[in-house]
Amino acid sequence: MTTTNSKTDFQYLIIPVFESDNLKSKLEKPLQALNFSKWSYFDNFKAAQKETIFWISAIGVKVYFVGLGKKKNNSEVSKTMRSFFYKMKNDFTGNIGIYLRDKEMSEFAFGISNGIYLSEYSLGAQKTTLNKKTSWFQTKGELNFLANKENEKSVAIDAKKGQKLAETQMKSMGMVDAPANYKTPQNIADIITESGKRYGYKVSVFDEIECEKRGLKALLAVGKGSIENPARFILMEYSHAEATKTVGLVGKGVTFDTGGVSLKPGDNMNYMKSDMGGAAAVFGAIEMAAKLNLKVNIVAAIPATENCIDSLAIKPGDVIGSYSGKTIEVINTDAEGRLILADGLAYIRKNYTTDILIDLATLTGNCIQALGYEAAALLSNNDSLAESIISAGTTTGEKTWRMPLWEAYGDMMKSDVADIKNLSTAPLAGAITAAKFLEEFIDGHEAWAHLDIAGVAFGQNENNTMKSATGYGVGLLVEVLERVC
Numbered sequence: 001m002t003t004t005n006s007k008t009d010f011q012y013l014i015i016p017v018f019e020s021d022n023l024k025s026k027l028e029k030p031l032q033a034l035n036f037s038k039w040s041y042f043d044n045f046k047a048a049q050k051e052t053i054f055w056i057s058a059i060g061v062k063v064y065f066v067g068l069g070k071k072k073n074n075s076e077v078s079k080t081m082r083s084f085f086y087k088m089k090n091d092f093t094g095n096i097g098i099y100l101r102d103k104e105m106s107e108f109a110f111g112i113s114n115g116i117y118l119s120e121y122s123l124g125a126q127k128t129t130l131n132k133k134t135s136w137f138q139t140k141g142e143l144n145f146l147a148n149k150e151n152e153k154s155v156a157i158d159a160k161k162g163q164k165l166a167e168t169q170m171k172s173m174g175m176v177d178a179p180a181n182y183k184t185p186q187n188i189a190d191i192i193t194e195s196g197k198r199y200g201y202k203v204s205v206f207d208e209i210e211c212e213k214r215g216l217k218a219l220l221a222v223g224k225g226s227i228e229n230p231a232r233f234i235l236m237e238y239s240h241a242e243a244t245k246t247v248g249l250v251g252k253g254v255t256f257d258t259g260g261v262s263l264k265p266g267d268n269m270n271y272m273k274s275d276m277g278g279a280a281a282v283f284g285a286i287e288m289a290a291k292l293n294l295k296v297n298i299v300a301a302i303p304a305t306e307n308c309i310d311s312l313a314i315k316p317g318d319v320i321g322s323y324s325g326k327t328i329e330v331i332n333t334d335a336e337g338r339l340i341l342a343d344g345l346a347y348i349r350k351n352y353t354t355d356i357l358i359d360l361a362t363l364t365g366n367c368i369q370a371l372g373y374e375a376a377a378l379l380s381n382n383d384s385l386a387e388s389i390i391s392a393g394t395t396t397g398e399k400t401w402r403m404p405l406w407e408a409y410g411d412m413m414k415s416d417v418a419d420i421k422n423l424s425t426a427p428l429a430g431a432i433t434a435a436k437f438l439e440e441f442i443d444g445h446e447a448w449a450h451l452d453i454a455g456v457a458f459g460q461n462e463n464n465t466m467k468s469a470t471g472y473g474v475g476l477l478v479e480v481l482e483r484v485c
């Protein structure tokens with residue numbers, strides 16, 4: 001399957017259209033080309049988002065008009081195309097043409113391509129009663145983006161980029177959706193090592209012995225609850241010869257969060273396999289940076305561990321050490337994400353010089369209380385970094401909403417017995433106090449941002465009954481990286 005631009009032999013023609021008052025004039029050109037005269041056919045077609053209309057042309061081409069609604073941005077266009085292709089992918093066989101000969105539509109090749117390629121993604125990797133139907137993606141059919149001469153180049157470039165992003169997003173989603181017994185910390189390390197080899201970035205994996213040597217004590221403390229699947233510290237480095245900036249990234253990689261001894265209630269605990277959405281986003285971002293050859297240096301850390309129960313597991317009241325040297329009183333073992341992030345952030349801070357430092361984590365239930373499933377909480381000590389993340393998220397459709405980091409919130413994390421405690425006694429402002437905890441481990445870095453993605457990394461969608469990965473963060477981080485370059 002390739003993405004070409006000039007082929008005319010296709011069995012399917014997809015014509016995406018925005019909802020507009022002069023819809024008929026927009027459709028005139030493609031329809032004339034297809035010898036179509038029955039205008040009444042379109043009397044009720046508004047091109048509302050996901051509204052489609054279908055007919056077979058005189059020469060036997062199956063033609064689909066796909067309504068995109070009124071929102072003219074790549075993320076909405078991607079969603080619509082993904083939804084349409086997801087429904088159609090088992091029916092399509094052969095070559096498909098995407099009609100982008102309309103000047104306006106040609107500007108959305110990125111979103112159209114991204115959505116089409118994302119539609120390949122589905123759950124069910126572990127099903128043995130396989131769906132016998134072959135999807136279009138397994139056939140040798142071609143996808144042709146049909147553009148006018150003057151837009152041919154940009155359409156081809158944008159479509160390719162949309163495809164590349166979709167492929168990495170699907171890898172990231174696959175990680176989050178994988179059951180915990182299929183993705184131990186070592187499995188995650190293996191996947192990333194493989195990607196590093198393939199796309200050209202350096203990956204180092206510290207096993208529990210190496211972590212011990214290096215003093216990654218907070219990560220090891222959480223990992224002690226899982227003797228059979230020990231913690232891994234995964235370090236990734238991507239560099240470009242012409243880069244002027246270095247970006248530090250840290251992603252929470254808890255492959256399953258039982259809560260530890262402060263055990264979570266059983267209802268929906270199965271969803272805690274998704275507690276590595278931050279790690280998946282960071283992995284996706286560095287893979288994409290390497291694929292796109294972005295002019296930036298990246299150093300990224302993924303502390304990966306299970307949060308389970310063993311006789312050796314940390315207990316509430318324990319005081320543990322950390323990479324930074326600070327001691328931490330563990331009030332609640334379910335607030336484990338901040339413990340491992342503390343080591344990730346401190347490690348990057350101490351061993352590298354970074355212009356900006358961003359961490360992503362499915363960190364608090366309180367973030368969902370505050371913002372629901374619509375936006376990630378953004379906490380940053382740097383206004384211009386915060387603005388650029390907010391604006392990048394508006395572009396990619398991955399919304400963020402800023403919360404404050406005022407000093408008073410930090411007071412709630414003071415401990416009588418250690419340098420800091422991992423949970424405030426007051427059950428309020430949990431997303432903020434978690435960020436205040438993290439701030440203690442960045443050693444005064446002047447451009448740090450924390451994204452709490454608990455509500456957005458994993459969610460309900462139209463294709464499945466269970467919740468599943470959204471891929472949140474990959475596109476956003478790539479956009480941030482592109483703005484930094």
Ligand code: BES
Nearest residue numbers: 275332334335337362363364365366454
């Ligand atoms: N992984 C959870 C946060 C979470 C909750 C992510 C729901 C996605 C959906 C985190 O480790 C956690 O358990 N946080 C606790 C902290 C608690 C001890 C105050 C929480 O927010 O409930």
Ligand code: ZN
Nearest residue numbers: 257334335336
């Ligand atoms: Zn937890």
Ligand code: ZN
Nearest residue numbers: 254257275337
């Ligand atoms: Zn967690």
